[in-house]
Amino acid sequence: MDLCNSNDIKALLGRHGFRFSKSMGQNFLIQGWVPRDIADASGADQTCGALEIGPGIGPLTVQLAQRAGKVAAIELDRDLLPILGETLAPYDNVTVIPGDAMKLDLAALAAEQFPGLTPVACANLPYNITTPVITALIEAGCFASITVMIQREVAKRICADPGTSDYGAFSLFCQYYTTPEYLFEVPPECFLPAPKVTSAVIRLVPRTEPVQTLVDEKRFFRVVKASFAQRRKTLLNGLSAAFGDKLSKEQLRQAMAAAGLPEEVRGEKLGIPEFAALAHAIQALEG
Known part of the structure; x- marks a missing residue:
């Protein structure tokens, strides 16, 4: 058969x-x-x-x-x-x-x-x-x-x-x-x-080794989720919707700048290293 x-x-x-x-x-x-x-x-x-x-x-x-x-x-x-x-x-x-x-x-x-x-x-x-x-x-x-x-x-x-x-x-x-x-x-x-x-x-x-070591996985994917929640909006607006209860838009703008990201960038432009750097910068502001 x-x-x-x-x-x-x-x-x-x-x-x-x-x-x-x-x-x-x-x-x-x-x-x-x-x-x-x-x-x-x-x-x-x-x-x-x-x-x-x-x-x-x-x-x-x-x-x-x-x-x-x-x-x-x-x-x-x-x-x-x-x-x-x-x-x-x-x-x-x-x-x-x-x-x-x-x-x-x-x-x-x-x-x-x-x-x-x-x-x-x-x-x-x-x-x-x-x-x-x-x-x-x-x-x-x-x-x-x-x-x-x-x-x-x-x-x-x-x-x-x-x-x-x-x-x-x-x-x-x-x-x-x-x-x-x-x-x-x-x-x-x-x-x-x-x-x-x-x-x-x-x-x-x-992978046999971590792809990034700047932040823990939970924090990394929280930033990822925020970045893709509203694809038509800029990354800054997505972050503001997710982290606005703790951080002002100006602080989030500072975090993006610290990660080397332009203010008008959208989340779909970022790879793993950029998301890790951004999550690390946000973590530093949250304390």
Whole structure:
């Protein structure tokens, strides 16, 4: 059985009486190069334990099982469990975990499932849970790499440079904790049913050293949040809305000057070093 052949997929789903769920964002791959290239990009080998979220009928799971020492796949849709029982039967290094990835302790799960192995995450993520799942994978703090296929627009946001239209608070979050890399795109016709958007595969490698040491993370991201809360306004106005209860506009203007920032600059122009310098200057004024 070819898990990326549309006829085989339809026969498999028919045997199990499966119906696609729009609410779960289900789109199954019908081009074999896609799961193969995603698994290759993950770098998974026999020293790794691969965590997958949303395996569907298992095409990426199979590719990971052929590379990794162990695979743990979390599947929310219980109607897919008997299908996965059939498609993954040849692989004794795969464990399917029924449940909602957003409600699980991913770090604890990785420690339980992958003793003695290096945890990596690799998944074809449903579009509707992309941001919270990536956030959870990063915050778990245990994965050597995170390789995911997501909507192209979100992939571009994650990898965006300061000053570009795609750049935002989520770009900064991902780039603060990881080094993101935009790998390749996957067109709609590679899926059944075909989505209306193009997908892209990215890899995020967690940083081993802090990207800045001027201020703590909480203070850094408070400034980031303030800067992007009102994108159409200047950075000064955004800061005033967030810090105005403690600091006057003139004091915030002084903090920006101390960080080397012009008064009319907007938050989307700033990178991590500039935000760190600004947060440090604000901290000095707050005392």
